[in-house]
Amino acid sequence: MAELVLSSEARLEARPSDLFALFGSGDPSLGWLFGSEANALRPGALVRLSLPIGDLARAPGTARILRCKPGRRIDLVHESPWAGRVVCLLDPLSGGGTRLRIRVTIDDREFLRLGADFGLLCDADADVDAWEIPLGLLTSLSGSAGILGRSTVNCAQLAVDEVNIDGGVMGRDVRLVVADDATDPGVGAVAMRRLCRVSGMAAVIGMHSSATYAVTSPMAIANGIPYLYTPTSEATARHPLLIRFGERPQDQLHRALPLMAKTTGGTRWFLTGNDYSWPRAIGTAARDVIERMGGTVTGEGYVPLGTQDFAPVISAIDECGTDHVVSSFVGQDHVRFECDFSESGLRGATRTFAPLMDDAVVEHLGPSGVGIWNALGYFVAMDTTENHEFLRRYEDRFGQCAPPVSAAAEGVYEAIHTWASACRSGGGTEPSALLGGLRTAGFRGPRRCGRGGSLESLLLGEATPSGIKVLDELPAASPSG
Structure with a gap:
């Protein structure tokens, strides 16, 4: 698989052990990586940092420690606003000091998504194969709500994987196409326009603020694309193509x-x-x-x-x-x-x-x-068989260092399975089939949902x-x- 690799190297007077001890301290004097914040140096620990390459950072991002070797190496899994790896190597110099090497890797699909979000590159996901059904996900991978983004994408991909393993939808595999609204309605409108232009887009799953929804929902209606909006949200004007999940105030x-x-x-x-x-x-x-x-x-x-x-x-x-x-x-x-x-x-x-x-x-x-x-x-902490199995599958798919599942992310997981079930019940992916199928379709996941994904109860x-x-x-x- 192709990838974008960014490397840097510096010579510092401090010893490797001293530099290692400073990681996560928030001290920017030693460079962008050591200006990060971390509460612990252990696998799975959260790290807050920003890659210094202009708008690709957009806002402070998050990563997790994958592994570390005291005084020698730190490996990070970057989560938001982009997915990738960061490797930091600390080599002792013979005359004292440290050779600091940093390698950042972003795989090709993630790099193309970032480029498409910024309007710099064509979106490779738009070239969906004829035997695939494109399903959009508009979520917040950056900006204020970016801390929810990576687990949302993970849960969406897990649901798509499970749908495809179960035979797909109408005999075709589902392909997830992800776009970032950056917790900004203006950016969200651009991202939604890109999703609507993907040939054969079956539906868009929305997990973002209602400020973005107010801008993007009319776009879904104008393009005849079902829009499944999943987070907690206020009541708004109804339309058959606007399908609401989530909690009400x-x-x-x-x-x-x-x-x-x-x-x-x-x-x-x-x-x-x-x-x-x-x-x-x-x-x-x-x-x-x-x-x-x-x-x-x-x-x-x-x-x-x-x-x-x-x-x-x-x-x-x-x-x-x-x-x-x-x-x-x-x-x-x-x-x-x-x-x-x-x-x-x-x-x-x-x-x-x-x-x-x-x-x-x-x-x-x-x-x-x-x-x-x-x-x-x-x-x-839901103590149900369905939730225990869901969390096991999530960890098996994304590893022990994956971001924790949020309510927002799990709602997307449920919505995708409900969409697939409704399409199967309705006999197709077109809006009329989906809407007809929602009347009888359901999905027994971790939440306590009724037909069409409606919530029956909440947890305090x-x-x-x-x-x-x-x-x-x-x-x-x-x-x-």
């Missing part, structure tokens, strides 16, 4: 907020999040639930995606003397806010409900997230030092659709 809040209030004895709530349609919808639903149970909304504060300074919001929360926070931030914004909130000392006296907190986010939060609640259709989870603990199972407020 009322599903997440209507039982969970009263349970939190009962646990704490508090009645005062502050609403905050990113400033676009979904966090605002969470705020509206939360206000309705809070007022119905006799509580008080002490204040609201919304900030743009990509915000770096959360001090004004945190100060407002502190001044209100509130008991609870409903925090509807996305991806890296969520991580930054919760870390800053924890450092402010308010976590001990104020409980937080965060509708986008899942296993991937909790990994980034670490101790800063302990005690946060959420209600979602899936957590890794709490972040702990070792991950998310499932506290209870809650019925959905109303069917998804």
Whole structure:
């Protein structure tokens, strides 16, 4: 397989053992790789870094330590915004010091995807063979929500692999075509246009913000392509081609907020999040639930995606003397806010409900997230046979150092299997066959879903030092659709 290889070499005065000890410290003086951040030097540990090649970085990315040899070598699996390998070699020099060699490898398909996302190269995935069915995946591999991207692509590929092993769809293999919206509606529109131009595109699976969905859903309708949107999202105008999965704000809040209030004895709530349609919808639903149970909304504060300074919001929360926070931030914004909130000392006296907190986010939060609640259709800790088998297959396919499955990623897995089942039941991949098949098709995966992928119940989870603990199972407020 062809690949893009980037290599660099430098001579440094420090000894290899001293340099090795500095890896992950966030010190940029020794170069981009040693400016990365890592909490541990062990296989599977998360690393935050950015490759210094202009727009290919887009935003700080993530990698995982595959293996390391103290004082000699560090191997990383790069996850987002691009997939590849990073190898760092530290060779001692005879006169003292270190020869530092770094080798970055990106395989050909991933490089072509990046080039297509930036409009620099033609997309090789557009040349789908006649015996293959193209299935699009529009997700966030970079930007604020990029921390969810790699596990989403992994779960999508796992589902496609399983569908193909089971005979494909109508006797043809499915081919996954991935595009990155960069957590930006404008970039998402360009990426969606590219997917719509792929000859024979059967459907597009969307796992991205509703800000992007507001731009891309009309494009799917205009091109006659079914659009299966999977994350938690607010209700919008309906169209037969727009198929909604995931949790609704009322599903997440209507039982969970009263349970939190009962646990704490508090009645005062502050609403905050990113400033676009979904966090605002969470705020509206939360206000309705809070007022119905006799509580008080002490204040609201919304900030743009990509915000770096959360001090004004945190100060407002502190001044209100509130008991609870409903925090509807996305991806890296969520991580930054919760870390800053924890450092402010308010976590001990104020409980937080965060509708986008899942296993991937909790990994980034670490101790800063302990005690946060959420209600979602899936957590890794689900104790069911279907989930144990799903996680085993995920690890077998992508290895022990793969990013943890998030609720967002698992939702994509379920949606692809549901799409395939519906096409088989309906007798084809065209929209009419798919829509007809959805009335009877189903897929028994880790989630508790009914026909057409509708959620029957949610899990109430709490972040702990070792991950998310499932506290209870809650019925959905109303069917998804």
